[in-house]
Amino acid sequence: MTPYAMHTARITARRTETEGIYTFTLRFVDPDVGRAYRFTAGQFNMLYAFGVGEVPISIVSDPAEPAMLEHTIRVAGRVTTVMGGWKVGDVVGIRGPYGKGWPVEKARGRDMVIVTGGLGCAPVVGLINYIFRRRAEYGDLHILHGVKTPNDLLYRDRFDQWRRAPRTKVYLTADQPDKSWRYRIGVVTELFDELTTPPASMVMMCGPEVMMRYAARSLLSKGIAAEDIYVSLERRMECAVGLCGHCQHREHFVCKDGPVFSYTDVKELFGHSL
Amino acid sequence: MTQRMKKSSLDDLITLLWREGFTVFGPVPANEGCSFQEIRRASEIPVGIRDEQEAGRYRLVAGVAGEIFGVTNGAGSLKPFFFAPEETLLEVQRAPRGFQAREVKPAARRAAFLGVRACDLAAVAMQDRIFLQDRFRDTHYEARRADAFFVAVDCTHPAATCFCASMGTGPRAESGFDLALTELEDGFIVRRGSERGEAIAAKLELQPADASDIEEAAKNCAAEMKRRMDTSDLPRLLYDEVENPRWDDVAARCLSCTNCTMVCPTCFCHSVADDQEIEGNMSRRIRRWDSCFSLEHARIHGMNFRQKIRERYRQWLTHKLASWMDQFGASGCVGCGRCITWCPAGIDVTEEVAAIRAGAAKGPA
Numbered sequence: 001m002t003p004y005a006m007h008t009a010r011i012t013a014r015r016t017e018t019e020g021i022y023t024f025t026l027r028f029v030d031p032d033v034g035r036a037y038r039f040t041a042g043q044f045n046m047l048y049a050f051g052v053g054e055v056p057i058s059i060v061s062d063p064a065e066p067a068m069l070e071h072t073i074r075v076a077g078r079v080t081t082v083m084g085g086w087k088v089g090d091v092v093g094i095r096g097p098y099g100k101g102w103p104v105e106k107a108r109g110r111d112m113v114i115v116t117g118g119l120g121c122a123p124v125v126g127l128i129n130y131i132f133r134r135r136a137e138y139g140d141l142h143i144l145h146g147v148k149t150p151n152d153l154l155y156r157d158r159f160d161q162w163r164r165a166p167r168t169k170v171y172l173t174a175d176q177p178d179k180s181w182r183y184r185i186g187v188v189t190e191l192f193d194e195l196t197t198p199p200a201s202m203v204m205m206c207g208p209e210v211m212m213r214y215a216a217r218s219l220l221s222k223g224i225a226a227e228d229i230y231v232s233l234e235r236r237m238e239c240a241v242g243l244c245g246h247c248q249h250r251e252h253f254v255c256k257d258g259p260v261f262s263y264t265d266v267k268e269l270f271g272h273s274l
Numbered sequence: 275m276t277q278r279m280k281k282s283s284l285d286d287l288i289t290l291l292w293r294e295g296f297t298v299f300g301p302v303p304a305n306e307g308c309s310f311q312e313i314r315r316a317s318e319i320p321v322g323i324r325d326e327q328e329a330g331r332y333r334l335v336a337g338v339a340g341e342i343f344g345v346t347n348g349a350g351s352l353k354p355f356f357f358a359p360e361e362t363l364l365e366v367q368r369a370p371r372g373f374q375a376r377e378v379k380p381a382a383r384r385a386a387f388l389g390v391r392a393c394d395l396a397a398v399a400m401q402d403r404i405f406l407q408d409r410f411r412d413t414h415y416e417a418r419r420a421d422a423f424f425v426a427v428d429c430t431h432p433a434a435t436c437f438c439a440s441m442g443t444g445p446r447a448e449s450g451f452d453l454a455l456t457e458l459e460d461g462f463i464v465r466r467g468s469e470r471g472e473a474i475a476a477k478l479e480l481q482p483a484d485a486s487d488i489e490e491a492a493k494n495c496a497a498e499m500k501r502r503m504d505t506s507d508l509p510r511l512l513y514d515e516v517e518n519p520r521w522d523d524v525a526a527r528c529l530s531c532t533n534c535t536m537v538c539p540t541c542f543c544h545s546v547a548d549d550q551e552i553e554g555n556m557s558r559r560i561r562r563w564d565s566c567f568s569l570e571h572a573r574i575h576g577m578n579f580r581q582k583i584r585e586r587y588r589q590w591l592t593h594k595l596a597s598w599m600d601q602f603g604a605s606g607c608v609g610c611g612r613c614i615t616w617c618p619a620g621i622d623v624t625e626e627v628a629a630i631r632a633g634a635a636k637g638p639a
Binding site (some may be wrong): 001003004005006007008010029048050051052053054076077080090091093134234236238239241242243244245246248251252253258268 | 278303336363364366371372373374375377385404408409410411412413434513542543544545546547548554557559561564566570571572573574575576579592593596600601
């Protein structure tokens with residue numbers, strides 16, 4: 001397959017997560033393509049709206065069922081606005097999967113700390129789903145999520161669901177709370193005061209880079225090894241195969257060397273725009 | 275075996291290449307510039323012209339009588355021949371149920387290039403690494419590049435903006451060519467670089483070279499180069515110097531016009547965009563040259579990683595001279611000097627690197 005070949009897929013389900021965020025289930029039009037398709041947790045596809053354009057979207061469904069591809073799309077720009085209008089039965093373009101995903105094998109049997117910030121972070125939702133489907137294979141799960149205002153807390157139901165699950169703790173904080181806010185107040189990094197996790201834990205993060213930089217510092221001070229911290233980065237991507245240059249992040253191409261990186265590979269780069 | 279060729283035999287070489295099925299391109303100084311144009315005979319290359327280059331300045335001037343390859347290089351490298359400035363990757367046609375995407379393959383063309391400089395050969399080798407030797411092979415580049423034939427010309431005099439000797443790519447062509455010519459006062463020394471070159475040379479009328487020819491051809495113009503770049507430990511220097519004050523200084527002069535990236539023979543950034551026909555039944559995915567100097571280059575929704583010119587210039591230079599080495603095993607700069615010549619503000623990479631080195635927080639490396 002050449003890097004530019006695009007397949008078609010049909011929307012088989014559409015679910016509204018919240019206003020402006022939708023999860024679509026896709027099935028390849030060509031069953032042979034569907035049967036051959038495989039991905040790992042944390043990888044992404046390039047999704048295409050006919051005549052409008054293409055955007056990188058991470059896969060939130062489970063790699064064990066590659067025929068049931070799910071993507072969560074947040075309406076933000078020109079292309080995703082059109083995608084937000086996709087209906088069941090619509091045909092869309094898809095190529096992928098691309099990139100390197102989460103080190104779920106390395107994390108097997110260990111306690112996990114998952115840190116997110118800002119608006120809904122699809123790469124992490126896919127990861128949490130992955131762990132829940134294999135709950136016995138992983139240790140304790142700590143989910144830390146920080147938002148600016150309570151309105152930014154998407155997937156509120158899911159956080160409540162996760163909170164009730166065994167061996168799982170959810171820590172929420174808002175920077176600018178209102179009266180309805182029942183959780184902690186402050187930035188996400190302050191949540192680390194509450195976090196009690198053994199130094200052998202694995203950390204996976206997604207969110208604003210400034211947040212991740214501070215979070216990494218807090219975690220390192222708790223004795224977690226730098227090699228056990230992973231981050232998912234976001235950059236502009238147009239080709240997804242490391243050729244167009246847009247996602248370049250110093251020596252890395254985020255599309256093919258990432259989007260998930262070991263903290264040790266990118267720690268010098270947080271806060272810089274190289 | 276060192277052989278010489280009469281200047282009048284250049285025509286035979288061109289004719290031979292056409293007969294072998296190549297479309298022949300040569301450096302044609304015209305319209306106040308010089309670019310590779312289709313040529314059928316040697317006389318289409320004006321004789322006795324040289325170029326005068328300086329930061330932000332390019333002029334064709336009267337040169338040395340009888341000299342065929344007097345012009346070192348123009349704005350155009352070989353890049354557009356293999357990595358097209360604009361091309362269609364996909365055609366997406368609306369169908370009764372959805373749409374169908376079809377890959378568009380460029381027509382393969384056998385092209386021969388006459389008068390290619392060592393720096394540009396190094397640039398082609400680098401673009402090969404980028405487009406062909408990575409995890410994903412670029413099928414479009416591959417189709418255009420596959421059969422290309424290169425007749426190099428060794429540089430016997432540098433332009434004032436040249437610094438290939440610093441980058442280890444010239445001035446003499448060492449690899450990547452099929453045939454290489456060194457222009458003497460009354461002929462050429464011919465070297466073979468490949469079996470294909472050997473086969474062509476076998477059909478040319480060549481004479482044995484005498485000692486004085488060889489001596490004349492061995493003169494290396496590296497010592498005449500005015501510009502140089504100290505590349506020692508350059509990646510580490512640039513990685514460490516993200517906050518060097520020189521970035522502000524150069525940002526105040528840089529217009530972010532993208533000229534440097536357009537004339538650079540190794541820059542590979544491109545945009546991929548979908549253009550829909552007005553009736554709405556057909557959409558094409560078009561790839562166009564892009565530049566890290568464009569404001570949109572690092573923009574995502576709600577965030578621009580390189581909003582300021584300071585950040586964009588720093589990105590370009592650091593990528594070209596540092597991270598490029600991590601990515602592709604060699605510097606992205608071949609020392610052709612085009613970015614210096616064609617910068618409307620006259621920004622000189624060799625000067626910028628020297629200033630960053632001089633102002634390094636850790637002292638000169």
